[in-house]
Amino acid sequence: MKRVTNVKLPSMLTPAHISRFGCELHALGEADEFEFDFGPRRWFPPFSMVLLAMHLRRFRDRHNGANCFVSNFDNHGYAAHMGFFKTFGLDHGNAPGEAPGSSTYVPIQVVRRRELAEQAWQKYSEMGFAIEEKAAALSSILTNRTSGVLQDTLTYSIREIxxxxxxHSEAEEVFICAQHWPSRHEVEVGIVDAGxxxxxxLxxxxxxxxxxxxxxxxxxxxxxxSGNIFAGRGDETWGNSxxxxxxxxxxCRAGGSFFICSGDAxxxxxxxxxxxxxxxxxxxxxxxxxxxxQLSDLKDRLSGFHKDGIRAAKEIAGANTSYASAASQMLSRDFQ
Ligand SMILES: Nc1ncnc2c1ncn2[C@@H]1O[C@H](COP(=O)(O)OP(=O)(O)OP(=O)(O)O)[C@@H](O)[C@H]1O
Ligand SMILES: [Mg+2]
Known part of the structure; x- marks a missing residue:
């Protein structure tokens, strides 16, 4: 007899709901057929969208011998526009990177190591600069600006991730999706690798x-x-510290929030x-x-965190207590 498993998407798509859904999804046993019900129309926040797509991609790869059916996907026009369905292989809507984006959002896009390395090579510069350029371009889409406190803060944070x-991840690519709500004074960025x-x-x-x-x-x-045993030694711009x-x-924690997950944590x-x-x-x-x-000048904030960090690192066995690398203290244009 044919084994059929029904899977319902959670009714709320918060990061915690998607994380829990991921646990349930990967605990499912083998079946001949999986039926995914995407349910009624609801809000897909950017991080949840890219995380969910990555869970479904992994599921598809693991169960590639089974038939997968999806119902109610056409209730989710916004997610389709953002490249959600094509990210995990369902032929519906835009592909990642296809939608142009706007002054408030970045649809799901893939950033590839090969492309960054090529850009760095063409300019005879280092990967770190190519990554920073990419982060600045993404921040500019979100802020509609090329400078300012928010632009700097986003460029720095996206660059570091x-x-x-x-x-460190050994992945060849990473998926990113983001949105800015100027009237709510909020920005959300999701960055997911499968490394x-x-x-x-570490x-x-x-x-x-x-x-x-x-x-x-x-x-x-x-x-x-750091996973890099040489962290804090040497003085290369992009050295790890x-x-x-x-x-x-x-x-992020000053006013907003930070969420990170990896493995079972x-x-x-x-x-x-x-x-x-x-x-x-x-x-x-x-x-x-x-x-x-709640954002003030980035350099001042980083210098305060740096001082706190050096003090706190002295209490941590094996931590680099000497200094934070130049890059992790600022944006590269400040030290060029
Ligand atoms: N995406 C990732 N995949 C695998 N390991 C990671 C990832 N992100 C962070 N890590 C691990 O966490 C450690 C701490 O990261 P963190 O960014 O704080 O420091 P660093 O990258 O080592 O140094 P710096 O950021 O100052 O250059 C890394 O050294 C690495 O071992
Ligand atoms: Mg780092």
Whole structure:
């Protein structure tokens, strides 16, 4: 007899709901047929959209011998426009990167290592600069500006998360989706890779080899903690120092929130609050959520976080306590 499994999308599409849905999805046993019901029309926030698409992609790859049917996908015109369905292989709507975007949103797009390396090579410069250029271009789409506090803050934060993908995850590509709501003073950016995950990235450094994903995640967010054993030594512009995730999560937590998940651990940070979120992700997903009305000069904020970080790193065994790399303290145009 044919084994048929019905899968309903969660009724709410918050990051925590999608994370839990991912756990349920990947725990499903084999079947001959899977029927996905996308249900009634509802709001697809950018991070949730890209994370859900990546879960469905992994599911499709794992169950490639089974028939998958999807119902009610035509209730989701906005998601189709943003490239959601084609990201996981359903032939409906735009492909990732196809929709032009607007002054308020970036539809799902793929950033490839090969393309960044090519750009860097053509300019005889380093990958770090090509990544920063990409981050600045994405921020400009969202802010409709080429300078200013929000533009700088977004460029810095997106740059640090993209650098991590290409420096630590071993993934060849990363998916990104974002939106700015000027009247609500909010920006949300979702960045998801299907690479080796934080635990494996961090374990490159014998000081930070943990069994649990959760422990690795907590450690990676601390100042001076890096998978690169040479972190903090040498003075290359784009050298690692273990400060990227620390600085970025502090930027977001001041008024907004920061969510990161990898392996079976997810962590939601908001102000002084930390909440564990169940998760099952091959790779790493980061959600940056900024409250734009609370932003002051980026350089001042980074310098404050840097001072706090150096002090805190002294209490962490194995952390780089000497300094944060030039890049992790500012945007490259400030030190060129
Ligand atoms: N996408 C990722 N995939 C795998 N591992 C990651 C990823 N992002 C971060 N990590 C791990 O977390 C560690 C801490 O990241 P963080 O950005 O804070 O510091 P860094 O990248 O080592 O140094 P810096 O950002 O100062 O150049 C990384 O060294 C890496 O081991
Ligand atoms: Mg980094």
């Amino acid at each position: 993209l650098r991590n993908v290409f420096e 080796r995950g934080i635990r494996a990235g 374990a490159e450094n014998p000081n930070f080899q943990f069994q649990a994903h959760r422990e690795s995640l907590h450690a990676a967010l601390m100042p001076g903690v 273990g400060y990227g995730l620390y600085m970025t999560n502090r930027i 997810g962590l939601w940070l908001e102000g002084k609050r930390k909440v564990d979120v169940p998760c099952d992700l091959q790779g790493t997903a980061v959600r940056l959520f900024l409250k734009t009305s």
